[in-house]
Amino acid sequence: MALFDYAPAPESRAAAGDIASTYGHYIDGEFVESTGSEALKTVDPSTEEVLAEFAQGTEADVDRAVAAARKAFTSWSALSGAERGKYLFRIARIIQERSRELAVLESIDNGKPIKETRDVDLPLVAAHFFYYAGWADKLEFAGYGPNPRPVGVAAQVIPWNFPLLMLAWKIAPALATGNTVVLKPAETTPLTALRFAEICRQAGLPKGVVNIITGDGRTGAALTAHPDIDKVAFTGSTEVGRAIARTLAGTTKRLSLELGGKAANIVFDDAPIDQAVEGIVDGIFFNQGHVCCAGSRLLVQESIHDDVMDALKRRMSTLRVGDPLDKNTDVGAINSAAQLARIQELTAAGEAEGAERWSPSCELPSAGYWFAPTVFSNVSATHRIAREEIFGPVLSVLTFRTPEEAVAKANNTPYGLSAGIWTEKGSRILWMAGKLRAGVVWSNTFNKFDPTSPFGGYKESGYGREGGRHGLEAYLDV
Amino acid sequence: MSEPTSALRLDVYKTYKLFVGGKFPRSESGRVYEVTDRKTGEWLANAPQGTRKDTRDAVSAARKAFGGWSGATAYNRGQILYRAAEMLQGRREQYTAEVAVSEGLTAKKAAPLVDAAVDRLVWYAGWTDKVAQIAGNANPVAGPYFNLSTPEPTGVVGVVAPQGGHGFSLLGLVSVLAPVIATGNTAVVALAPGAPLPGLSLGEVLATSDLPGGVVNLISGRTEDIAPTLASHADVNALDLAGIVAEEGPASAKDLEVAAADTLKRVLRPEPASHDWTTAPGTDRLLTFLETKTVWHPMGM
Numbered sequence: 063m064a065l066f067d068y069a070p071a072p073e074s075r076a077a078a079g080d081i082a083s084t085y086g087h088y089i090d091g092e093f094v095e096s097t098g099s100e101a102l103k104t105v106d107p108s109t110e111e112v113l114a115e116f117a118q119g120t121e122a123d124v125d126r127a128v129a130a131a132r133k134a135f136t137s138w139s140a141l142s143g144a145e146r147g148k149y150l151f152r153i154a155r156i157i158q159e160r161s162r163e164l165a166v167l168e169s170i171d172n173g174k175p176i177k178e179t180r181d182v183d184l185p186l187v188a189a190h191f192f193y194y195a196g197w198a199d200k201l202e203f204a205g206y207g208p209n210p211r212p213v214g215v216a217a218q219v220i221p222w223n224f225p226l227l228m229l230a231w232k233i234a235p236a237l238a239t240g241n242t243v244v245l246k247p248a249e250t251t252p253l254t255a256l257r258f259a260e261i262c263r264q265a266g267l268p269k270g271v272v273n274i275i276t277g278d279g280r281t282g283a284a285l286t287a288h289p290d291i292d293k294v295a296f297t298g299s300t301e302v303g304r305a306i307a308r309t310l311a312g313t314t315k316r317l318s319l320e321l322g323g324k325a326a327n328i329v330f331d332d333a334p335i336d337q338a339v340e341g342i343v344d345g346i347f348f349n350q351g352h353v354c355c356a357g358s359r360l361l362v363q364e365s366i367h368d369d370v371m372d373a374l375k376r377r378m379s380t381l382r383v384g385d386p387l388d389k390n391t392d393v394g395a396i397n398s399a400a401q402l403a404r405i406q407e408l409t410a411a412g413e414a415e416g417a418e419r420w421s422p423s424c425e426l427p428s429a430g431y432w433f434a435p436t437v438f439s440n441v442s443a444t445h446r447i448a449r450e451e452i453f454g455p456v457l458s459v460l461t462f463r464t465p466e467e468a469v470a471k472a473n474n475t476p477y478g479l480s481a482g483i484w485t486e487k488g489s490r491i492l493w494m495a496g497k498l499r500a501g502v503v504w505s506n507t508f509n510k511f512d513p514t515s516p517f518g519g520y521k522e523s524g525y526g527r528e529g530g531r532h533g534l535e536a537y538l539d540v
Numbered sequence: 541m542s543e544p545t546s547a548l549r550l551d552v553y554k555t556y557k558l559f560v561g562g563k564f565p566r567s568e569s570g571r572v573y574e575v576t577d578r579k580t581g582e583w584l585a586n587a588p589q590g591t592r593k594d595t596r597d598a599v600s601a602a603r604k605a606f607g608g609w610s611g612a613t614a615y616n617r618g619q620i621l622y623r624a625a626e627m628l629q630g631r632r633e634q635y636t637a638e639v640a641v642s643e644g645l646t647a648k649k650a651a652p653l654v655d656a657a658v659d660r661l662v663w664y665a666g667w668t669d670k671v672a673q674i675a676g677n678a679n680p681v682a683g684p685y686f687n688l689s690t691p692e693p694t695g696v697v698g699v700v701a702p703q704g705g706h707g708f709s710l711l712g713l714v715s716v717l718a719p720v721i722a723t724g725n726t727a728v729v730a731l732a733p734g735a736p737l738p739g740l741s742l743g744e745v746l747a748t749s750d751l752p753g754g755v756v757n758l759i760s761g762r763t764e765d766i767a768p769t770l771a772s773h774a775d776v777n778a779l780d781l782a783g784i785v786a787e788e789g790p791a792s793a794k795d796l797e798v799a800a801a802d803t804l805k806r807v808l809r810p811e812p813a814s815h816d817w818t819t820a821p822g823t824d825r826l827l828t829f830l831e832t833k834t835v836w837h838p839m840g841m
Contacts, residue, residue, distance in 0.1 A: 189682065205674060300804070307801035312794025319804065476803070478831075495835045503835045510836050512681035516689050520831045521777070522804045527832050530679050532689065540824070 068382075071389040073176045078167040081253065085116040087123055087276060088259035090130035091269030097122040102249055102278065107173035108386050108395035108430040116252050119277035124244070124284045127273040131215045131242040132290055134270030139212045139240040143199030150195030150238060152265040157188040160261065164254055168226055169386040171253040173395030173431070174349055176387050186511055187230040190529075193513035194234035197534060201239060204534050211539040212240035213316055214292030219282045220255075221298045222248035222397050223352040223453075229255050231517075231528045232295050233272060239537040241293070242271045246285055248298075249278040250398045283309075291315065295536060297354075300451075300477075300522050318526030318536040320354065320518055322451040323479030325500065326472035327357030327508060328462075331366045333484035337506070339373045342457070345482060345508040347381060347393055347435050351455040352401070354523075355480035357508055359448060360437075361468050364461045371439060371459070378435050379422040393455060396431040405433050405454035412438050412447035417458070443474055451477070465490065469497040478520030482508045501527070556587050556736070558594060558760065559743025561601035562753020567761070568593050575737060578644035587736045590761035595728065595769040598757035602696045602726040603775050605754030610693045610724035612752075614669035621665035621722060624749040629658045631745065635710055635738055642709035642735035653707040656818055657714045664718035667826055671723055675827055679834070686837040691830040693724035694806055695777030698770030700763065701739060703732040703783040707817035710738035715817055716782045719825040721755055728757045728776070730767050732783060736760035764791040771799035778806035778829050785813055 086095045096117035103112045117123070138146070157164065164187075165179035174183075201210045216236045220228035225247055236243050247255035255274050262272050275281060279302070286294045286306050293316040296306055300321040310317050327345045329338045345357025362370050386394035396402040413419050417438040426432040433454055441448050441458040448458050462468040472481055481500040483491055491505045501519045504510060511517065516532035518524060526536045556575075557564040572586035588594075609617070628635065632654055640650035675691040697720045702712030709732060720727045731739035743758050759766050763783070768790045770776050779800055786792040793810050800807050808828050 304801045304804060307804065308798045311797030311801065312792065314809070321804070491837070495833075501831065501833060503833065505835065505837050507685070507836055507838050510681075510683070510685065512679065512683065512687070514679040515681050515687050515836070516677070516679070516832050516834050518832070520694075520833075524804065525806050530689065530834075531677055532832050 068390045070385070072385060073166055073169070073387045073389060075166065075170065075387065077162055078170055079163045079257070081114050081167070083114060085114055085252070085256050085276065087117055087119060087127065088256065088274040089123075089127045090273065091263065093259070096120060102276070104171060104250060104252055106170050107397050108427065110429050113171060114253065116256070116276045119246070119275045119281035119284070121284045123275055124281065124288055127244045127275045128215060128288050128290050130270035130273050131244050134268060135215055135242045138242050138268060138271050141240075143201060146238060146240065147195045147198030149265055149267050150191050150198060150234060153261060153267070154188050154191035154195055156261045156264050157184070157191060161188065164226060164257060166387065167257060168254050169394070171251050172222065172225060173386050173397050175391040175394040176389055177391065178349060183224060183227045186513070187226050190227075190230040190513040191234045194238040198238040201534065201538070204531055206535060206538050206540045210239070213537055213539050214241060215290065216241045216243045216293045216295055216537065217285045217288065217291040218243055218245040218295045219286060219298065220245065220247055222251040223349060223354070225251040226254040226258065228297050229258060231297075235528070235533045236295070236537050237271065239534060241537050244273045244275055244285060244291070246275050246277065246282050249276070252276045293317070293537070296320070303524060316536070319524035320526070320528060321522065321524040322477055323354045323356065323519065323523050324359055324449065324451055324475045324477045325355055325357050325480040325482065326359045326361050327482035328361045328468050328472060328484065328494065329363060329366070329370060330485035330487075330490070331363040332486045334486070335366065335369060335373050338484040339370065339377050341482060341484060341506070341508045342374060343377055343381070346457040347455050348509050350393055350396055350433070352397060352453055353509065355502060355509065357480070357482050358452060358457060360457055360459045361462050361471055362459060364463050367461050374437065375420065375422070378437065381422070381424070381435050383424050383432065383434060384427060393435060396433050396454065399431055401453065402431040402433060405452055405456060408447055408450060408452045409436060409456055412441070412445060412458070415445045415447075417441045417445055417447060443471060449475065465494060469494065473499045476522040479523035480504070554585070556585050556740045556760070558588050558590055559740070559746070559756070559758040560594065560598045561604075561757065562747060564743065567591055568597070577641045578735065584641055585737060587740065587760045590759035590766060592765055592769045594759055594761070595766050596773065598728040598759055599696060599770070599773050599775050601754035601757055602728050605752055606695060606726045608752055609721070609726055609755045612724070614672070617722060617724065618665045618668035620750050621661055621668065621718065624745055624751065625658050625661035625665060627745040627748050628654070628661060635741065638737045638741060639710050642738055643707070653711050653818070656707065657711040660711060660714050660821070661718055663821070664722040664826070668722050671826060671830070674823070675830060675832070684839045686839055687834065689832050689834040691723070692833050694829045694831055695725060696775060697725045697727050697778045697780060697829050698767070698773070698776045699727050699729045699780045700767050700783040701729050701731050702811065702815070702817065703734065703785050704813035705811065705815035705817055708732065709735040710742070712782070712817040713739050713742065715821055716780055716825065717756065719821070720780065720829055723826065723830055725829050726755045728770060729759065730763055730770065730783070731758055731760045733761065733763055764789065767791050767796055768799060771796040771805070772802065774803050776805060780808045780825070780828075781810045782808070784810040
């Protein structure tokens with residue numbers, strides 16, 4: 063038995079509650095069947111077992127959901143902010159009450175470790191609703207004019223990496239500001255959004271204020287192109303973000319986008335190495351690296367490169383990869399076969415282009431989608447693994463000599479979502495933070511989130527901010 | 541004995557030129573087009589017909605200037621914008637004449653528009669060191685972190701100058717240009733093709749205001765050449781389509797937004813052609829070309 067070997071400590075699958083065999087859409091306060099006959103399946107990515115079937119939303123389904131949201135908008139936007147806020151407070155409380163259920167359900171549907179859904183996702187989901195609940199009757203003090211008005215019907219399309227958290231980031235500010243929404247969860251992770259529909263019913267939320275419509279990109283395209291929506295909020299790939307921006311060109315519709323990233327995590331020679339290594343690991347292996355702001359490019363000052371690599375490899379060797387429901391698991395399953403294929407393709411390209419690949423020896427389950435934590439050294443800025451978003455547990459390591467060089471390398475990307483800085487020198491942190499073209503900068507920490515703190519990117523990582531006072535703007539007619 | 545004085549003295553005409561990188565080049569094409577009095581149709585000047593290449597050169601100049609200008613202190617940017625207001629004030633007569641012929645107004649009606657342009661520069665000069673205080677935020681996160689959001693300039697902004705509305709030719713131009721540079725962006729401006737003279741002359745004001753070369757670049761010419769070049773240029777971060785009037789075609793808002801989507805430029809949509817530029821601007825334009833940067837600092841012993 064190796065040092066720190068643990069007995070299995072699985073969370074009960076039963077805690078996820080009943081998963082129906084088939085799901086329809088949630089429109090106008092009711093679960094309804096799709097007008098079409100096509101159904102998709104969502105699987106547990108750690109076992110490939112089918113969890114449920116759900117509807118592939120058709121254009122007619124989208125029409126119906128948008129109509130319900132439009133109808134509800136009149137009375138919802140006329141409701142006093144205080145009352146709107148109380149609905150959101152109710153939702154926040156119910157999420158807290160049902161957080162164990164939601165955490166287990168999320169881990170099953172997404173593949174992420176229970177310790178993350180339990181300790182990160184769900185607390186942030188509840189906190190986000192609490193935060194925006196409080197804004198609902200204070201909007202005139204938010205700095206967007208004396209009488210800020212809602213935009214109307216918001217079409218919201220969210221990704222699979224933080225399904226319920228992304229739902230919270232979209233729905234909470236939209237409702238607080240008096241908008242109604244049609245939200246489409248990702249086709250590999252629809253279950254927590256559908257469970258959220260039940261929470262809306264428990265909270266007594268008026269019909270049509272929140273509509274959840276399921277399906278793949280075709281449904282998303284129909285929703286974002288719908289003539290009767292007033293706003294699109296999208297989190298996902300830069301490619302789809304571009305397509306949506308083209309769709310809305312020449313209209314008066316509003317758009318906020320939170321897209322890809324290729325963040326630099328920069329380690330200076332004076333940084334405490336063990337602490338930095340924890341941040342590096344958290345930066346890229348948190349949530350299997352399925353994080354748009356992941357610290358996927360490690361920039362290490364040349365003089366400490368070997369020490370950092372040794373410490374990093376030692377630390378990676380202790381990461382526990384496996385059953386997402388095991389409370390000891392650090393790295394769970396890759397969300398889908400398609401995503402696994404993309405990670406495999408890009409890592410193969412990394413090797414082919416001459417970078418040096420390393421993974422700890424770790425036993426991966428035979429069923430399900432798995433990828434061992436991987437680090438590439440000797441990476442050059444032109445390699446695909448240094449330029450393209452891998453969205454998996456794969457770290458590319460580059461070196462630098464001077465702070466100026468670190469800034470130049472960090473900014474040498476069309477993305478600009480996040481960055482990390484590790485150094486003991488305070489003035490250098492502030493200088494670096496000022497030079498990095500990224501929307502979120504973590505100094506001596508990484509991957510921290512809070513509902514009061516605006517999140518969003520520069521350049522091709524999108525536009526608009528989610529979270530904080532700034533997050534209101536995307537849903538106000540300013 | 542005194543020299544005999546000639547009864548006739550010819551005025552010296554001004555050769556209107558582009559303003560790029562702090563210099564006054566002619567168009568690389570060597571081409572000009574006729575600018576005429578809006579009311580009488582009389583010939584006024586030959587304006588350079590700026591091309592796609594001129595526009596790309598201007599984008600390079602704007603990119604080169606961005607680091608210095610965005611890194612300048614807000615106080616310094618305010619001083620320079622105020623200096624520009626002083627310079628404009630000193631040339632009030634010249635601009636009054638140019639605005640009058642550009643907009644078909646009498647000198648009496650044009651003069652207050654020049655005054656308003658001066659005042660607008662003063663308004664934005666005062667904003668430079670206040671933007672961060674109204675657009676930034678200390679965020680009370682639930683953890684031991686000092687969490688601060690501050691606005692930063694977006695980068696190089698392509699501006700399509702107003703082509704209509706009361707006061708568009710100078711006041712309108714200043715109203716769209718000043719907020720862009722006040723916050724530390726640099727700009728490439730497509731001037732109103734039918735009324736470029738106040739805009740081309742504005743280069744002379746900016747050149748004598750200690751504004752670093754390249755922060756503002758002014759191009760006259762066909763909007764359908766200049767605007768699509770800005771919209772599709774990978775080194776342009778944002779577009780202000782204020783003056784776009786075409787309903788369709790390459791210089792329409794739709795086509796420009798489609799082109800802008802390739803690099804996810806931030807786009808401010810056109811103003812109605814009837815916009816009255818004398819109305820108070822508010823903070824909308826000032827806050828549009830900003831990125832919010834949020835920095836997390838751990839607190840501990």
